[in-house]
Amino acid sequence: MLDWTDRHYRYFARLLSRQALLYTEMVTTGAIIHGRGNYLDYNEQEHPVALQLGGSNPQELAQCARLAEERGYDEVNLNVGCPSDRVQNGRFGACLMAEPELVAQSVDAMRQVVAIPVTVKTRIGIDDQDSYEFLTRFIELVAAAGCEQFTIHARKAWLSGLSPKENREIPPLDYERAYRLKRDFPQLTLALNGGIKTLAECQTHLKQMDGVMVGREAYQNPYLLASVDRTIYGCDTPLADRREVVEKMVPYVERHLASGGRVNHVTRHMLGLFNGLPGARSWRRTLSERAHLPDATPGLLLEAMAEVGESLEPEVE
Template identity: 70%
Template sequence: MSVRPINRTFSIAPMLDWTDRHYRYFARLMSSQTLLYTEMVTTGAILHGRGDYLAYNQEEHPLALQLGGSNPVDLAACAKLAAERGYDEINLNVGCPSDRVQNGRFGACLMAEPELVAECVTAMKQVVDIPVTVKTRIGIDEQDSYEFLTQFIDTVKAAGCEEFIIHARKAWLQGLSPKENREIPPLDYERVYQLKRDYPELNISINGGVKTLEECQTHLQHLDGVMVGREAYQNPYILAEVDQKLCGIDAPVMSRDAVLEKLLPYIEKHLQQGGRLNHISRHIIGLFQGEVGSRVWRRYISENAHKQGAGIEVITQARAEMDSVVSL
Protein backbone atom coordinates (compact mmCIF):
# COMPACT_ATOMS: atom_id res chain seq x y z
CA MET A 1 0.00 0.00 0.00
CA SER A 2 1.46 3.37 -1.00
CA VAL A 3 2.13 5.88 1.75
CA ARG A 4 0.24 9.13 1.23
CA PRO A 5 2.26 12.32 1.59
CA ILE A 6 1.17 14.27 4.68
CA ASN A 7 1.02 18.04 4.92
CA ARG A 8 1.95 18.80 8.54
CA THR A 9 1.49 22.57 8.32
CA PHE A 10 -1.75 22.53 10.32
CA SER A 11 -3.33 19.81 12.42
CA ILE A 12 -6.10 19.40 14.98
CA ALA A 13 -5.08 17.97 18.33
CA PRO A 14 -6.39 14.62 19.54
CA MET A 15 -8.98 15.46 22.21
CA LEU A 16 -10.76 12.80 24.25
CA ASP A 17 -14.56 12.83 23.78
CA TRP A 18 -14.23 15.60 21.19
CA THR A 19 -12.33 14.58 18.05
CA ASP A 20 -14.44 11.56 17.22
CA ARG A 21 -15.18 10.49 13.64
CA HIS A 22 -18.23 12.77 13.37
CA TYR A 23 -16.22 15.85 14.31
CA ARG A 24 -13.43 14.83 11.95
CA TYR A 25 -15.86 14.44 9.03
CA PHE A 26 -17.22 17.91 9.81
CA ALA A 27 -13.70 19.39 10.01
CA ARG A 28 -12.71 17.83 6.70
CA LEU A 29 -15.59 19.60 4.94
CA MET A 30 -13.85 22.91 5.69
CA SER A 31 -10.22 21.98 5.02
CA SER A 32 -8.71 19.43 2.66
CA GLN A 33 -5.17 19.97 3.97
CA THR A 34 -5.59 19.79 7.77
CA LEU A 35 -4.08 16.67 9.33
CA LEU A 36 -6.71 15.13 11.60
CA TYR A 37 -6.06 13.02 14.70
CA THR A 38 -8.25 10.51 16.44
CA GLU A 39 -8.95 10.78 20.13
CA MET A 40 -6.30 8.90 22.09
CA VAL A 41 -7.12 5.19 21.92
CA THR A 42 -5.45 2.81 24.34
CA THR A 43 -3.83 -0.38 23.14
CA GLY A 44 -6.04 -2.28 25.60
CA ALA A 45 -9.21 -0.92 24.00
CA ILE A 46 -8.09 -1.92 20.50
CA LEU A 47 -6.79 -5.37 21.45
CA HIS A 48 -9.36 -6.39 24.07
CA GLY A 49 -12.29 -3.95 23.90
CA ARG A 50 -15.72 -4.63 22.54
CA GLY A 51 -16.40 -2.53 19.49
CA ASP A 52 -14.35 -1.17 16.61
CA TYR A 53 -12.01 1.48 17.99
CA LEU A 54 -10.37 2.00 14.60
CA ALA A 55 -13.52 2.94 12.65
CA TYR A 56 -13.44 6.13 10.60
CA ASN A 57 -14.91 7.66 7.44
CA GLN A 58 -12.78 7.42 4.29
CA GLU A 59 -13.31 11.16 3.74
CA GLU A 60 -11.21 11.91 6.85
CA HIS A 61 -7.81 11.33 5.22
CA PRO A 62 -5.15 12.45 5.97
CA LEU A 63 -5.80 10.84 9.36
CA ALA A 64 -3.50 9.88 12.22
CA LEU A 65 -4.27 7.41 15.00
CA GLN A 66 -3.08 8.47 18.44
CA LEU A 67 -2.20 5.52 20.63
CA GLY A 68 -1.90 5.40 24.40
CA GLY A 69 0.29 2.67 25.80
CA SER A 70 3.81 1.72 26.81
CA ASN A 71 4.10 -1.95 25.92
CA PRO A 72 6.14 -2.19 22.69
CA VAL A 73 4.54 -5.50 21.66
CA ASP A 74 0.99 -4.20 22.13
CA LEU A 75 1.77 -0.90 20.42
CA ALA A 76 3.28 -2.74 17.44
CA ALA A 77 0.18 -4.96 17.16
CA CYS A 78 -2.11 -1.90 17.20
CA ALA A 79 0.06 0.04 14.75
CA LYS A 80 -0.03 -2.89 12.33
CA LEU A 81 -3.83 -3.11 12.58
CA ALA A 82 -4.14 0.64 12.00
CA ALA A 83 -1.84 0.60 8.98
CA GLU A 84 -3.85 -2.25 7.51
CA ARG A 85 -7.01 -0.19 8.02
CA GLY A 86 -5.50 2.69 6.02
CA TYR A 87 -4.42 5.21 8.67
CA ASP A 88 -1.79 7.68 7.45
CA GLU A 89 0.23 8.01 10.67
CA ILE A 90 0.63 6.47 14.12
CA ASN A 91 1.19 8.93 16.97
CA LEU A 92 2.32 7.95 20.46
CA ASN A 93 0.88 9.95 23.34
CA VAL A 94 3.66 11.16 25.64
CA GLY A 95 1.78 14.27 26.74
CA CYS A 96 -1.42 13.44 28.61
CA PRO A 97 -1.09 14.12 32.36
CA SER A 98 -4.24 12.50 33.76
CA ASP A 99 -4.05 10.08 36.72
CA ARG A 100 -5.78 7.38 34.71
CA VAL A 101 -3.11 7.61 32.05
CA GLN A 102 -0.26 7.58 34.58
CA ASN A 103 -1.69 4.48 36.26
CA GLY A 104 -1.54 2.79 32.87
CA ARG A 105 2.09 3.94 32.54
CA PHE A 106 1.63 6.06 29.46
CA GLY A 107 1.11 9.69 28.56
CA ALA A 108 3.34 12.44 29.95
CA CYS A 109 4.96 10.25 32.62
CA LEU A 110 6.77 8.43 29.77
CA MET A 111 8.96 11.51 29.31
CA ALA A 112 10.90 10.17 32.32
CA GLU A 113 11.51 6.92 30.41
CA PRO A 114 12.93 7.96 27.02
CA GLU A 115 14.51 4.53 26.44
CA LEU A 116 11.09 2.88 26.77
CA VAL A 117 9.57 5.42 24.35
CA ALA A 118 12.40 4.64 21.93
CA GLU A 119 11.63 0.91 22.27
CA CYS A 120 7.97 1.59 21.52
CA VAL A 121 8.83 3.65 18.44
CA THR A 122 11.23 0.98 17.18
CA ALA A 123 8.65 -1.78 17.65
CA MET A 124 6.01 0.16 15.70
CA LYS A 125 8.36 1.23 12.91
CA GLN A 126 9.37 -2.38 12.36
CA VAL A 127 5.83 -3.38 11.39
CA VAL A 128 4.50 -0.34 9.47
CA ASP A 129 5.58 1.81 6.53
CA ILE A 130 3.60 4.88 7.62
CA PRO A 131 5.18 7.56 9.86
CA VAL A 132 5.42 6.91 13.60
CA THR A 133 5.39 10.22 15.47
CA VAL A 134 5.48 11.37 19.10
CA LYS A 135 3.44 14.06 20.84
CA THR A 136 5.08 15.22 24.04
CA ARG A 137 5.57 18.12 26.48
CA ILE A 138 8.56 20.37 27.14
CA GLY A 139 9.01 18.71 30.54
CA ILE A 140 7.36 17.13 33.57
CA ASP A 141 7.29 18.24 37.21
CA GLU A 142 10.77 19.41 38.26
CA GLN A 143 12.33 17.81 35.18
CA ASP A 144 11.86 20.83 33.00
CA SER A 145 15.34 21.87 31.85
CA TYR A 146 16.16 22.21 28.17
CA GLU A 147 18.75 19.46 28.67
CA PHE A 148 16.01 17.09 29.89
CA LEU A 149 13.98 17.82 26.76
CA THR A 150 16.90 17.36 24.37
CA GLN A 151 17.93 14.11 26.04
CA PHE A 152 14.41 12.82 25.42
CA ILE A 153 14.47 13.99 21.80
CA ASP A 154 17.95 12.51 21.19
CA THR A 155 16.93 9.11 22.54
CA VAL A 156 13.65 8.88 20.61
CA LYS A 157 15.20 10.31 17.44
CA ALA A 158 17.82 7.53 17.55
CA ALA A 159 14.94 5.05 17.31
CA GLY A 160 13.95 6.58 13.97
CA CYS A 161 11.31 9.11 15.00
CA GLU A 162 11.55 12.12 12.69
CA GLU A 163 8.36 14.00 13.59
CA PHE A 164 7.61 15.48 17.00
CA ILE A 165 4.63 17.52 18.17
CA ILE A 166 5.59 19.57 21.20
CA HIS A 167 2.99 20.90 23.62
CA ALA A 168 4.80 24.04 24.77
CA ARG A 169 3.93 23.53 28.46
CA LYS A 170 5.41 21.18 30.97
CA ALA A 171 3.02 18.79 32.72
CA TRP A 172 2.54 18.61 36.48
CA LEU A 173 1.85 14.95 37.14
CA GLN A 174 0.84 15.55 40.76
CA GLY A 175 -1.55 18.13 42.13
CA LEU A 176 -3.05 19.47 38.90
CA SER A 177 -6.02 18.16 36.94
CA PRO A 178 -5.72 17.62 33.16
CA LYS A 179 -7.74 20.83 32.70
CA GLU A 180 -5.36 22.79 34.94
CA ASN A 181 -2.43 21.28 33.04
CA ARG A 182 -3.78 22.97 29.90
CA GLU A 183 -3.80 26.37 31.58
CA ILE A 184 -1.53 26.73 34.61
CA PRO A 185 2.01 25.76 33.56
CA PRO A 186 3.21 28.71 31.46
CA LEU A 187 3.65 28.34 27.71
CA ASP A 188 7.23 28.51 26.46
CA TYR A 189 7.11 28.84 22.68
CA GLU A 190 10.73 29.96 22.50
CA ARG A 191 11.91 26.62 23.87
CA VAL A 192 10.18 24.82 20.99
CA TYR A 193 11.69 27.29 18.50
CA GLN A 194 15.11 26.53 20.00
CA LEU A 195 14.48 22.81 19.52
CA LYS A 196 13.89 23.35 15.81
CA ARG A 197 17.07 25.45 15.55
CA ASP A 198 19.04 22.66 17.22
CA TYR A 199 17.37 19.86 15.25
CA PRO A 200 16.74 21.31 11.78
CA GLU A 201 16.51 17.80 10.33
CA LEU A 202 13.42 16.97 12.41
CA ASN A 203 9.86 17.93 11.58
CA ILE A 204 8.63 19.84 14.64
CA SER A 205 5.10 21.09 15.25
CA ILE A 206 3.97 23.23 18.16
CA ASN A 207 0.82 22.86 20.26
CA GLY A 208 -0.67 24.87 23.10
CA GLY A 209 -2.71 28.05 23.40
CA VAL A 210 -2.97 28.82 19.67
CA LYS A 211 -6.24 30.59 18.84
CA THR A 212 -5.92 32.28 15.42
CA LEU A 213 -4.52 31.57 11.97
CA GLU A 214 -2.42 34.72 12.36
CA GLU A 215 -0.74 33.13 15.39
CA CYS A 216 -0.20 30.01 13.29
CA GLN A 217 1.55 32.10 10.64
CA THR A 218 3.90 33.49 13.29
CA HIS A 219 4.77 30.02 14.58
CA LEU A 220 5.32 28.76 11.03
CA GLN A 221 8.14 31.27 10.60
CA HIS A 222 10.05 29.15 13.14
CA LEU A 223 8.56 25.66 12.88
CA ASP A 224 7.21 23.08 10.46
CA GLY A 225 3.68 22.84 11.76
CA VAL A 226 1.06 24.06 14.22
CA MET A 227 -1.42 21.87 16.06
CA VAL A 228 -4.56 23.61 17.36
CA GLY A 229 -6.79 22.06 19.99
CA ARG A 230 -9.77 23.62 21.75
CA GLU A 231 -10.09 26.62 19.41
CA ALA A 232 -10.55 24.32 16.40
CA TYR A 233 -13.35 22.61 18.29
CA GLN A 234 -15.12 25.55 19.92
CA ASN A 235 -14.73 27.86 16.94
CA PRO A 236 -14.54 25.34 14.08
CA TYR A 237 -15.09 27.82 11.27
CA ILE A 238 -11.44 28.93 11.58
CA LEU A 239 -10.75 25.76 9.55
CA ALA A 240 -12.48 27.28 6.52
CA GLU A 241 -9.42 29.42 5.72
CA VAL A 242 -6.62 27.03 6.67
CA ASP A 243 -6.05 25.79 3.12
CA GLN A 244 -5.86 29.31 1.72
CA LYS A 245 -3.98 31.15 4.49
CA LEU A 246 -1.55 28.48 5.62
CA CYS A 247 -1.24 25.96 2.78
CA GLY A 248 -1.28 28.19 -0.31
CA ILE A 249 -4.33 26.56 -1.87
CA ASP A 250 -6.16 28.79 -4.33
CA ALA A 251 -9.78 27.92 -3.59
CA PRO A 252 -12.86 29.86 -2.50
CA VAL A 253 -13.60 29.95 1.23
CA MET A 254 -16.76 28.00 1.99
CA SER A 255 -19.51 29.85 3.82
CA ARG A 256 -20.88 28.55 7.11
CA ASP A 257 -24.18 27.73 5.43
CA ALA A 258 -22.42 25.83 2.67
CA VAL A 259 -20.58 23.76 5.29
CA LEU A 260 -23.89 23.00 7.00
CA GLU A 261 -25.48 22.07 3.68
CA LYS A 262 -22.68 19.58 2.97
CA LEU A 263 -23.02 18.04 6.43
CA LEU A 264 -26.78 17.40 6.26
CA PRO A 265 -26.58 14.23 4.09
CA TYR A 266 -24.02 12.78 6.51
CA ILE A 267 -26.38 13.48 9.43
CA GLU A 268 -29.29 11.89 7.53
CA LYS A 269 -27.25 8.75 6.88
CA HIS A 270 -26.25 8.53 10.54
CA LEU A 271 -29.90 8.79 11.61
CA GLN A 272 -30.96 6.14 9.08
CA GLN A 273 -28.37 3.79 10.58
CA GLY A 274 -29.93 4.21 14.02
CA GLY A 275 -27.64 6.95 15.33
CA ARG A 276 -28.84 9.91 17.37
CA LEU A 277 -28.78 13.51 16.21
CA ASN A 278 -26.77 14.77 19.18
CA HIS A 279 -23.90 12.41 18.30
CA ILE A 280 -23.15 14.92 15.53
CA SER A 281 -24.96 18.13 16.49
CA ARG A 282 -22.80 18.61 19.60
CA HIS A 283 -19.83 19.18 17.30
CA ILE A 284 -21.44 21.97 15.26
CA ILE A 285 -22.69 24.16 18.11
CA GLY A 286 -19.76 26.54 17.57
CA LEU A 287 -20.14 26.82 13.77
CA PHE A 288 -21.73 30.28 13.95
CA GLN A 289 -19.57 31.62 16.78
CA GLY A 290 -19.26 35.40 16.51
CA GLU A 291 -22.24 35.70 14.16
CA VAL A 292 -25.49 37.51 14.99
CA GLY A 293 -27.92 34.95 16.40
CA SER A 294 -25.24 32.38 17.30
CA ARG A 295 -26.57 32.16 20.86
CA VAL A 296 -30.02 31.25 19.52
CA TRP A 297 -28.44 28.56 17.33
CA ARG A 298 -26.54 27.05 20.25
CA ARG A 299 -29.50 27.12 22.59
CA TYR A 300 -31.97 25.60 20.14
CA ILE A 301 -29.68 22.70 19.31
CA SER A 302 -28.71 22.15 22.96
CA GLU A 303 -32.35 22.02 24.04
CA ASN A 304 -33.68 19.83 21.22
CA ALA A 305 -31.04 17.63 19.59
CA HIS A 306 -30.87 15.14 22.48
CA LYS A 307 -34.60 14.37 22.40
CA GLN A 308 -35.78 10.94 21.33
CA GLY A 309 -36.46 10.88 17.60
CA ALA A 310 -34.84 14.28 16.95
CA GLY A 311 -34.10 14.64 13.26
CA ILE A 312 -32.61 16.93 10.70
CA GLU A 313 -35.43 19.44 11.24
CA VAL A 314 -33.79 20.46 14.55
CA ILE A 315 -30.78 21.76 12.58
CA THR A 316 -32.84 23.54 9.92
CA GLN A 317 -35.12 25.07 12.56
CA ALA A 318 -32.12 26.26 14.61
CA ARG A 319 -30.82 28.01 11.48
CA ALA A 320 -34.25 29.56 10.83
CA GLU A 321 -34.40 30.81 14.42
CA MET A 322 -31.06 32.54 13.82
CA ASP A 323 -32.46 34.28 10.76
CA SER A 324 -35.48 35.49 12.70
CA VAL A 325 -33.12 37.21 15.17
CA VAL A 326 -31.17 38.81 12.32
CA SER A 327 -34.35 40.16 10.72
CA LEU A 328 -35.71 41.77 13.89
Protein backbone atom coordinates (compact mmCIF):
# COMPACT_ATOMS: atom_id res chain seq x y z
CA MET A 1 0.00 0.00 0.00
CA LEU A 2 2.12 2.81 -1.37
CA ASP A 3 2.58 5.76 1.01
CA TRP A 4 0.51 3.99 3.67
CA THR A 5 2.30 1.07 5.30
CA ASP A 6 5.64 2.77 5.82
CA ARG A 7 7.87 2.02 8.81
CA HIS A 8 6.05 4.53 11.01
CA TYR A 9 2.71 2.85 10.45
CA ARG A 10 4.22 -0.58 10.98
CA TYR A 11 5.77 0.44 14.33
CA PHE A 12 2.36 1.76 15.37
CA ALA A 13 0.59 -1.40 14.15
CA ARG A 14 2.99 -3.62 16.06
CA LEU A 15 1.92 -1.97 19.31
CA LEU A 16 -1.60 -3.25 18.58
CA SER A 17 -0.74 -6.80 17.46
CA ARG A 18 2.36 -8.86 18.22
CA GLN A 19 1.44 -11.72 15.88
CA ALA A 20 0.15 -10.26 12.59
CA LEU A 21 2.62 -10.40 9.71
CA LEU A 22 3.27 -6.84 8.53
CA TYR A 23 4.10 -5.94 4.93
CA THR A 24 6.07 -2.97 3.71
CA GLU A 25 4.65 -0.74 1.06
CA MET A 26 5.80 -1.92 -2.36
CA VAL A 27 9.42 -0.93 -2.99
CA THR A 28 10.84 -1.13 -6.50
CA THR A 29 14.10 -2.82 -7.29
CA GLY A 30 15.29 0.37 -8.96
CA ALA A 31 14.77 2.39 -5.78
CA ILE A 32 16.68 -0.14 -3.68
CA ILE A 33 19.59 -0.55 -6.10
CA HIS A 34 19.91 2.96 -7.49
CA GLY A 35 18.00 5.22 -5.10
CA ARG A 36 19.65 7.53 -2.61
CA GLY A 37 17.29 6.73 0.23
CA ASN A 38 17.47 3.83 2.68
CA TYR A 39 14.52 1.97 1.21
CA LEU A 40 15.07 -1.14 3.32
CA ASP A 41 14.97 0.75 6.62
CA TYR A 42 12.64 -0.63 9.28
CA ASN A 43 12.37 -0.90 13.06
CA GLU A 44 13.49 -4.11 14.76
CA GLN A 45 10.21 -4.11 16.70
CA GLU A 46 8.30 -4.72 13.45
CA HIS A 47 9.05 -8.45 13.20
CA PRO A 48 7.60 -10.48 11.65
CA VAL A 49 7.80 -8.20 8.62
CA ALA A 50 7.83 -8.92 4.89
CA LEU A 51 9.41 -6.78 2.18
CA GLN A 52 7.09 -6.35 -0.80
CA LEU A 53 9.10 -5.91 -4.01
CA GLY A 54 8.11 -4.48 -7.36
CA GLY A 55 10.18 -5.44 -10.36
CA SER A 56 10.50 -7.74 -13.35
CA ASN A 57 14.23 -8.30 -13.80
CA PRO A 58 15.10 -11.64 -12.17
CA GLN A 59 18.70 -10.65 -11.45
CA GLU A 60 17.72 -7.35 -9.85
CA LEU A 61 14.98 -9.05 -7.82
CA ALA A 62 17.51 -11.62 -6.62
CA GLN A 63 19.92 -8.85 -5.62
CA CYS A 64 17.19 -7.07 -3.64
CA ALA A 65 15.99 -10.29 -2.02
CA ARG A 66 19.53 -11.01 -0.85
CA LEU A 67 19.80 -7.49 0.59
CA ALA A 68 16.47 -7.94 2.34
CA GLU A 69 17.59 -11.18 3.95
CA GLU A 70 20.85 -9.57 5.05
CA ARG A 71 18.84 -6.77 6.67
CA GLY A 72 16.75 -9.32 8.58
CA TYR A 73 13.41 -9.32 6.76
CA ASP A 74 11.32 -12.42 7.43
CA GLU A 75 9.87 -12.77 3.92
CA VAL A 76 10.17 -11.34 0.41
CA ASN A 77 6.89 -10.86 -1.45
CA LEU A 78 6.73 -10.13 -5.19
CA ASN A 79 3.86 -7.82 -6.09
CA VAL A 80 1.91 -9.06 -9.11
CA GLY A 81 -1.25 -7.22 -8.15
CA CYS A 82 -0.78 -3.45 -8.33
CA PRO A 83 -2.54 -2.03 -11.43
CA SER A 84 -1.38 1.61 -11.48
CA ASP A 85 -0.04 3.18 -14.68
CA ARG A 86 3.22 4.05 -12.94
CA VAL A 87 3.72 0.40 -12.06
CA GLN A 88 2.81 -0.84 -15.54
CA ASN A 89 5.28 1.59 -17.12
CA GLY A 90 7.95 -0.09 -15.04
CA ARG A 91 6.77 -3.52 -16.22
CA PHE A 92 5.79 -4.84 -12.82
CA GLY A 93 2.68 -5.28 -10.74
CA ALA A 94 -0.51 -6.79 -12.15
CA CYS A 95 0.64 -6.66 -15.77
CA LEU A 96 3.07 -9.47 -14.93
CA MET A 97 0.14 -11.88 -14.72
CA ALA A 98 0.38 -11.93 -18.51
CA GLU A 99 3.99 -13.15 -18.20
CA PRO A 100 3.88 -16.10 -15.79
CA GLU A 101 7.12 -17.51 -17.17
CA LEU A 102 8.93 -14.29 -16.21
CA VAL A 103 7.37 -14.35 -12.75
CA ALA A 104 8.51 -17.96 -12.39
CA GLN A 105 12.05 -17.03 -13.44
CA SER A 106 12.03 -14.18 -10.93
CA VAL A 107 10.87 -16.43 -8.10
CA ASP A 108 13.50 -19.00 -8.99
CA ALA A 109 16.24 -16.36 -9.09
CA MET A 110 15.28 -15.06 -5.65
CA ARG A 111 14.97 -18.53 -4.13
CA GLN A 112 18.46 -19.38 -5.36
CA VAL A 113 20.02 -16.69 -3.15
CA VAL A 114 17.86 -16.56 0.02
CA ALA A 115 16.61 -18.97 2.64
CA ILE A 116 13.63 -16.85 3.75
CA PRO A 117 10.26 -17.47 2.05
CA VAL A 118 9.70 -15.95 -1.40
CA THR A 119 5.98 -15.35 -1.88
CA VAL A 120 3.74 -13.79 -4.53
CA LYS A 121 0.72 -11.50 -4.27
CA THR A 122 -1.51 -11.60 -7.33
CA ARG A 123 -4.96 -10.83 -8.70
CA ILE A 124 -7.39 -13.43 -10.05
CA GLY A 125 -7.03 -12.04 -13.56
CA ILE A 126 -6.35 -8.99 -15.73
CA ASP A 127 -8.51 -7.31 -18.36
CA ASP A 128 -10.20 -10.00 -20.47
CA GLN A 129 -7.75 -12.64 -19.26
CA ASP A 130 -9.86 -13.57 -16.30
CA SER A 131 -10.77 -17.21 -16.77
CA TYR A 132 -10.10 -19.74 -14.05
CA GLU A 133 -7.82 -21.55 -16.50
CA PHE A 134 -5.72 -18.38 -16.90
CA LEU A 135 -5.37 -18.10 -13.12
CA THR A 136 -4.48 -21.77 -12.59
CA ARG A 137 -1.86 -21.70 -15.34
CA PHE A 138 -0.24 -18.72 -13.63
CA ILE A 139 -0.26 -20.47 -10.25
CA GLU A 140 1.03 -23.74 -11.72
CA LEU A 141 4.00 -22.13 -13.47
CA VAL A 142 5.01 -19.96 -10.52
CA ALA A 143 4.55 -22.79 -8.03
CA ALA A 144 6.73 -25.03 -10.21
CA ALA A 145 9.50 -22.47 -9.72
CA GLY A 146 9.31 -23.02 -5.98
CA CYS A 147 6.77 -20.50 -4.75
CA GLU A 148 4.74 -22.19 -2.03
CA GLN A 149 2.81 -19.18 -0.71
CA PHE A 150 0.45 -16.88 -2.61
CA THR A 151 -1.82 -14.06 -1.52
CA ILE A 152 -4.85 -13.88 -3.79
CA HIS A 153 -6.56 -10.52 -4.23
CA ALA A 154 -10.00 -11.80 -5.19
CA ARG A 155 -10.62 -9.16 -7.87
CA LYS A 156 -9.28 -8.97 -11.37
CA ALA A 157 -7.50 -5.79 -12.43
CA TRP A 158 -8.25 -3.59 -15.39
CA LEU A 159 -4.89 -2.33 -16.64
CA SER A 160 -6.47 0.61 -18.47
CA GLY A 161 -9.61 2.63 -17.92
CA LEU A 162 -9.70 2.35 -14.14
CA SER A 163 -7.66 4.16 -11.49
CA PRO A 164 -5.92 2.15 -8.75
CA LYS A 165 -8.72 3.20 -6.37
CA GLU A 166 -11.39 2.05 -8.84
CA ASN A 167 -9.50 -1.23 -9.29
CA ARG A 168 -9.95 -1.82 -5.55
CA GLU A 169 -13.69 -1.26 -5.75
CA ILE A 170 -15.27 -1.76 -9.19
CA PRO A 171 -14.18 -5.24 -10.31
CA PRO A 172 -16.42 -7.58 -8.29
CA LEU A 173 -14.96 -9.71 -5.54
CA ASP A 174 -14.93 -13.43 -6.29
CA TYR A 175 -14.04 -15.21 -3.08
CA GLU A 176 -15.33 -18.50 -4.44
CA ARG A 177 -12.63 -18.49 -7.11
CA ALA A 178 -9.98 -18.18 -4.39
CA TYR A 179 -11.65 -20.97 -2.41
CA ARG A 180 -11.65 -23.15 -5.51
CA LEU A 181 -7.97 -22.42 -6.03
CA LYS A 182 -7.24 -23.67 -2.52
CA ARG A 183 -9.23 -26.83 -3.15
CA ASP A 184 -7.33 -27.46 -6.38
CA PHE A 185 -3.90 -26.64 -4.90
CA PRO A 186 -4.11 -27.99 -1.34
CA GLN A 187 -0.32 -28.28 -1.14
CA LEU A 188 0.10 -24.50 -1.44
CA THR A 189 -0.35 -21.91 1.32
CA LEU A 190 -2.97 -19.50 0.02
CA ALA A 191 -4.13 -16.30 1.72
CA LEU A 192 -7.12 -14.19 0.70
CA ASN A 193 -7.14 -10.43 0.19
CA GLY A 194 -9.77 -7.90 -0.85
CA GLY A 195 -12.72 -6.22 0.83
CA ILE A 196 -12.23 -7.81 4.26
CA LYS A 197 -13.41 -5.48 7.03
CA THR A 198 -13.94 -7.48 10.24
CA LEU A 199 -12.28 -10.28 12.15
CA ALA A 200 -15.54 -12.21 11.90
CA GLU A 201 -15.10 -12.15 8.11
CA CYS A 202 -11.50 -13.26 8.57
CA GLN A 203 -12.65 -16.25 10.60
CA THR A 204 -15.15 -17.18 7.90
CA HIS A 205 -12.51 -17.05 5.17
CA LEU A 206 -10.05 -19.02 7.29
CA LYS A 207 -12.40 -21.99 7.10
CA GLN A 208 -11.50 -22.13 3.41
CA MET A 209 -8.10 -20.44 3.17
CA ASP A 210 -4.77 -20.59 5.00
CA GLY A 211 -4.59 -16.88 5.77
CA VAL A 212 -6.10 -13.47 5.18
CA MET A 213 -4.51 -10.14 4.32
CA VAL A 214 -6.32 -7.02 5.51
CA GLY A 215 -5.13 -3.76 3.99
CA ARG A 216 -7.26 -0.62 3.93
CA GLU A 217 -9.41 -1.55 6.91
CA ALA A 218 -6.38 -2.19 9.11
CA TYR A 219 -5.08 1.23 8.13
CA GLN A 220 -8.29 3.23 8.40
CA ASN A 221 -9.50 1.47 11.56
CA PRO A 222 -6.23 0.34 13.14
CA TYR A 223 -7.74 -0.75 16.46
CA LEU A 224 -9.04 -3.76 14.53
CA LEU A 225 -5.52 -5.12 15.00
CA ALA A 226 -5.85 -5.10 18.78
CA SER A 227 -8.09 -8.18 18.70
CA VAL A 228 -6.08 -10.14 16.14
CA ASP A 229 -3.78 -11.93 18.59
CA ARG A 230 -6.65 -13.29 20.67
CA THR A 231 -9.27 -13.84 17.98
CA ILE A 232 -7.14 -15.20 15.14
CA TYR A 233 -4.02 -16.55 16.85
CA GLY A 234 -5.64 -17.72 20.09
CA CYS A 235 -3.20 -15.85 22.31
CA ASP A 236 -4.20 -15.23 25.91
CA THR A 237 -3.02 -11.64 25.95
CA PRO A 238 -4.82 -8.45 27.00
CA LEU A 239 -6.10 -6.07 24.38
CA ALA A 240 -3.84 -3.12 23.70
CA ASP A 241 -5.12 0.00 25.43
CA ARG A 242 -5.48 2.97 23.10
CA ARG A 243 -4.11 5.45 25.63
CA GLU A 244 -1.07 3.30 26.34
CA VAL A 245 -0.42 2.96 22.61
CA VAL A 246 -0.48 6.74 22.19
CA GLU A 247 1.86 7.18 25.16
CA LYS A 248 4.28 4.64 23.67
CA MET A 249 4.27 6.51 20.37
CA VAL A 250 5.46 9.75 22.02
CA PRO A 251 9.11 8.63 22.49
CA TYR A 252 9.02 7.15 18.99
CA VAL A 253 8.03 10.54 17.57
CA GLU A 254 10.77 12.15 19.67
CA ARG A 255 13.36 9.87 18.07
CA HIS A 256 11.97 10.62 14.63
CA LEU A 257 12.22 14.37 15.26
CA ALA A 258 15.80 13.96 16.47
CA SER A 259 16.67 12.27 13.17
CA GLY A 260 15.27 15.21 11.18
CA GLY A 261 11.69 14.07 10.68
CA ARG A 262 8.40 15.80 11.39
CA VAL A 263 5.54 14.95 13.71
CA ASN A 264 2.99 14.45 10.94
CA HIS A 265 5.17 11.79 9.26
CA VAL A 266 4.03 9.54 12.11
CA THR A 267 0.70 10.95 13.28
CA ARG A 268 -0.93 10.78 9.86
CA HIS A 269 -1.06 7.01 10.31
CA MET A 270 -2.82 7.27 13.67
CA LEU A 271 -5.89 9.30 12.70
CA GLY A 272 -8.28 6.33 12.87
CA LEU A 273 -7.20 5.02 16.28
CA PHE A 274 -10.27 6.35 18.11
CA ASN A 275 -12.84 5.79 15.36
CA GLY A 276 -16.30 5.21 16.78
CA LEU A 277 -15.58 6.81 20.15
CA PRO A 278 -16.69 10.19 21.50
CA GLY A 279 -14.09 12.78 20.65
CA ALA A 280 -12.64 10.89 17.69
CA ARG A 281 -13.34 13.85 15.41
CA SER A 282 -11.44 16.20 17.74
CA TRP A 283 -8.50 13.74 17.80
CA ARG A 284 -8.38 13.67 14.00
CA ARG A 285 -8.82 17.43 13.65
CA THR A 286 -6.09 18.30 16.15
CA LEU A 287 -3.55 16.03 14.48
CA SER A 288 -4.57 16.98 10.94
CA GLU A 289 -4.44 20.72 11.57
CA ARG A 290 -1.38 20.97 13.81
CA ALA A 291 0.97 18.01 13.33
CA HIS A 292 2.40 19.41 10.09
CA LEU A 293 3.39 22.74 11.65
CA PRO A 294 7.12 23.39 12.11
CA ASP A 295 6.75 23.86 15.87
CA ALA A 296 4.71 20.68 16.43
CA THR A 297 6.06 18.48 19.22
CA PRO A 298 5.41 14.87 20.27
CA GLY A 299 3.29 16.25 23.10
CA LEU A 300 0.63 17.05 20.52
CA LEU A 301 -0.39 13.39 20.69
CA LEU A 302 -1.21 13.75 24.38
CA GLU A 303 -3.04 17.02 23.78
CA ALA A 304 -5.16 15.43 21.07
CA MET A 305 -5.89 12.39 23.24
CA ALA A 306 -7.07 14.62 26.10
CA GLU A 307 -9.92 15.73 23.86
CA VAL A 308 -11.19 12.19 23.34
CA GLY A 309 -12.58 11.73 26.84
CA GLU A 310 -12.35 9.01 29.44
CA SER A 311 -14.70 6.36 28.02
CA LEU A 312 -12.21 4.21 26.14
CA GLU A 313 -13.32 0.66 26.82
CA PRO A 314 -11.54 -1.76 24.45
CA GLU A 315 -13.73 -3.07 21.67
CA VAL A 316 -13.87 -6.82 21.03
CA GLU A 317 -14.63 -8.17 17.58
